[in-house]
Amino acid sequence: MKTISCKEAVHFILRQEEGKLSLLERISLWRHLAICSLCKIFSSQNKEINAALKIRKKKQYALTHEEKERIIQTILDDRPEH
Amino acid sequence: MEQAISVKQDRFKTWVLDYSDMLYSYAIVKGFDHDAAKDLVQDTFLAAWKNIDGFEGKASVKNWLFVILKNKITDQYRKTIHHISVDISQHDDYFDETGHWAKPVFPRALVLDPGSETEQNEFNRILEGCCNKLTRVQKMVFWMKYVDDVESDDICGQLAISANNYWTTLHRAKVQLRACIEKNWFFVKGI
Numbered sequence: 001m002k003t004i005s006c007k008e009a010v011h012f013i014l015r016q017e018e019g020k021l022s023l024l025e026r027i028s029l030w031r032h033l034a035i036c037s038l039c040k041i042f043s044s045q046n047k048e049i050n051a052a053l054k055i056r057k058k059k060q061y062a063l064t065h066e067e068k069e070r071i072i073q074t075i076l077d078d079r080p081e082h
Numbered sequence: 083m084e085q086a087i088s089v090k091q092d093r094f095k096t097w098v099l100d101y102s103d104m105l106y107s108y109a110i111v112k113g114f115d116h117d118a119a120k121d122l123v124q125d126t127f128l129a130a131w132k133n134i135d136g137f138e139g140k141a142s143v144k145n146w147l148f149v150i151l152k153n154k155i156t157d158q159y160r161k162t163i164h165h166i167s168v169d170i171s172q173h174d175d176y177f178d179e180t181g182h183w184a185k186p187v188f189p190r191a192l193v194l195d196p197g198s199e200t201e202q203n204e205f206n207r208i209l210e211g212c213c214n215k216l217t218r219v220q221k222m223v224f225w226m227k228y229v230d231d232v233e234s235d236d237i238c239g240q241l242a243i244s245a246n247n248y249w250t251t252l253h254r255a256k257v258q259l260r261a262c263i264e265k266n267w268f269f270v271k272g273i
Contacts, residue, residue, distance in 0.1 A: 005182060042260065063117075071123065
């Protein structure tokens, strides 16, 4: 079986997130991670980043009441008179 | 007639009051800065106001507004991608010519304590700063994937880029992001 480089391993890890690895590719990746501590670190960092991105996704921001009023005014005042 | 217009205006006002925060948050999470996000929200409501007669409560207002906003965001992305070409050069700072991690950027374990809220906040703050350093194309691909959970095939279709470009872009974005996070993390921790 073909051995893969770290660069390819990173590529495989990202494709794996989408379930896009063939069985052979999964085995290659698994074998690479078994012997490569750097890629193992990358893999766990990647998981930490993805988890943080999930949290970030739920973050709420708010406009001030004045900003909302301004949106309403700008749009309604812009209306051409009939 | 006058009355119909004022009913319409009142309805529109409640939409802005009820949904602008949601739309605004969504635009920021998708990588737009506060001012750009505000403009997008305004454009969304302007389009909604212009089409208010066509809407007629067919779908939920919220979904309808989100569809408008998402289209506006995709338009902006497409415009960007036309102006900036995707970098597909072979050159890579993070790996040597054999495809091994380049020595100056060997990954180091972050030793993040998942139970500590302070650490988690610190990590999120660093993540935000590092995400801002990504190129616009990288951001686009990144947010479509990680905010909207769009599959790679659809991202390629929507942005009209090849699968190869997509994976190269995502790969670089992730590797660059982790290097940035790591650097800042160890700086903060004083290691």
